[in-house]
Amino acid sequence: MSDRPIFRLTALGTGTAAPEPDTAASGLLLQAGETAILFDCGAGVAPRLQQALGAERLSAVVIGHQHADHWIDLAPMRYRFAWGERATPRLPVYLPPGGSERLTPLAFAISERPSFFVDTYDVREYVSEEAFAVGPITVRPVPVQHYVPAWTMDITGPRGERIVYGGDMGPTEATVELARGADLLILEATLETSVGDDPRRGHLTTEEAIDMARRAGAKHTWLVHFRTARREIITRMCAESGLDITPALPFQRIELGR
C-alpha cells in the first residue's frame, strides 16, 4: 500500500459560456494530499470553489485559454484574499504565453488598483510543451486547435496516474494520441452539430468527442462544456457508445490511484 496521496478530481463547472442554473462554466479542482490545483476559472467557479475547498487553500491555478468562460472568475476569487500589503506567499496563477498582458487591462477595467491581481496572484506564463510541477503533480501544456490560442493539459499524478484535460478544441488528432492509455480523458462536447462552426473548427460535437474517446482508449472519459439542456441526450449517447464515458455532473468527484 503506497503512502502517496490519492489523486482526486472534482468538477466545479460543466457548462459553456452561457450561464446555467445548476452549474458553472469551466473549472476542475485537482487534489493530491495538501496540493490543490484549479484548472480553469470560468464564470461561477469562484463560489463553487469556496464550497468545495476555498481559494485560500489552493496551491496553483492553471488557465488553458483566455476566453471568459475559462478565466473571468479570477476577478471575484481575488476578493477571498486580504487587501493592503502584497500577500506572502502569493497564489501561483499560470496563464498562457502572453496572458499577463491581458490581465493588466482587466485590473484597470474592474478595480481602481492596477496591482489588483498581482498583489495576490504570482502571475506566471507557462511555455508550450514545457512541464512544470506543483507539489507532486506535473502539468504539461500542449497546444490545441481552438478559435484563440489554447492548450490541453497533460497531467501526471503522484503515482503516475495520467489525466488529459482537453479544454476547448476542434477535432484534434494530437489529443487522441496524447490521451492514449490515460486514466482519465476530459473532453468538451459543446456543439449540437458542427454546422455553423468555423471552417477551422473550435469545438466538438458529442459524436466527435465520443469518437476521439474511442480512438484514444483512455480508461474513462468525462465530457464537459455542454449546455445543461443537453445533459440527458449526452448521457444517452454515452451509454449507447459502449465506452466508459459519461458527462460530468456538477460537483462530481473521481478518485484515481486507489
Ligand SMILES: [Zn+2]
Ligand atoms: Zn474557448
Ligand SMILES: [Zn+2]
Ligand atoms: Zn469555453
